[in-house]
Amino acid sequence: MYTPTHLIFGMAAFGRPDAPKITAAAIAGAAIPDLSLYLLAGTHLLILGTDPQVVFGEMYFSDAWQSVFRIDNSFLVWGMVLALGLALRRAWIVALAGSALLHIGLDFPLHHDDGRAHFWPITNWIFESPVSYWDPAHFGRILTPIEVLVSWGVCAWLSQRYRGSAMRAVIGVFGLLQVPVAYAWVVGVGT
Template identity: 50%
Template sequence: MNTPAHLIIGLAAFGKPGRPRVTAAALVGALIPDLSLYLLAGGALAWGIPAERVFGELYYSPEWQAVFAVDNSVFVWGLLLVLGLWRGLPWLIAGAGAGLLHLALDFPLHHDDGRAHFWPLTDWIFASPFSYWDGNHHAGWIAPLEVVLVVGLAALCWTRFRSVWLRGLLAGLVAAQLAVGGVWAYVFS
């Protein structure tokens, strides 16, 4: 799924009106599994490395995959959730829950660009027959379903959260989701 979708879904599932720390943790937890990609790819692109090399070679390199394995590990996020439950920390429960939800949604929607979700036990990467962005793997019907889900959950969050800041963030995330979907449709049509 696209990152804006993960943020809206994480907010809908784990954000709590009137509990800004819990809500912020839900957003951060939903973001972290994608954050290393933004940092690595953004840094490489800023250094002038061509996008074809960044996404065609470096993304799949053992070094980058090792970083992705840590922040996309079900065991790392599960340990954080257990710690949050044990210590009674609602913010950690929300963050870890949103991180695990991110992984659960990514797992079936990455064909050849998945992550090692079961690190450190294995570096195995599931090659799903489906992709949220690649039209060769059913993105033509997955992407619209993602948009419907995101818009619906954003509307739900709009009614739950009264904060002007959070509503502005929601509007920005929906706009980003629609823009990214348009880019994928253009690139792979």
């Protein structure tokens, strides 16, 4: 799924309107599994000027990058963080880990040939789903608009839960981040 969708779903599932620290942890947990990709790709694309085809066609699949993705996308690693949060009775750790696990759980069935080793360190096996959230050869043209519409619906629901103007602005930004995804779907770029 697209990162903004993870932010929206993580906030919806684990955020609490009466607890800003927990909501922030839920948003952070939703972002962390994709953070390494943004840092690695961003460095190459924006600073080093590496061709996007090289970044996403070669570097993304390299052992070096995949070794990083194994850690921040591991059900086992995040499961241990969740267990720690439960043992310590720290709601913010539970929200962080729960949101990351939700992110990984939603990504697992929606990556065809660009998945991650979600069961590291036990195995480096990568599930190759028959469907993809973005790839038109694997139902991306069907899944993308569903993802965007559901995300906007969840944003509307979140706007009812969070009454403060700052949080409504955050929700609005998350909703606006879906616009490029919707645009790409309409013009057929990447979906």
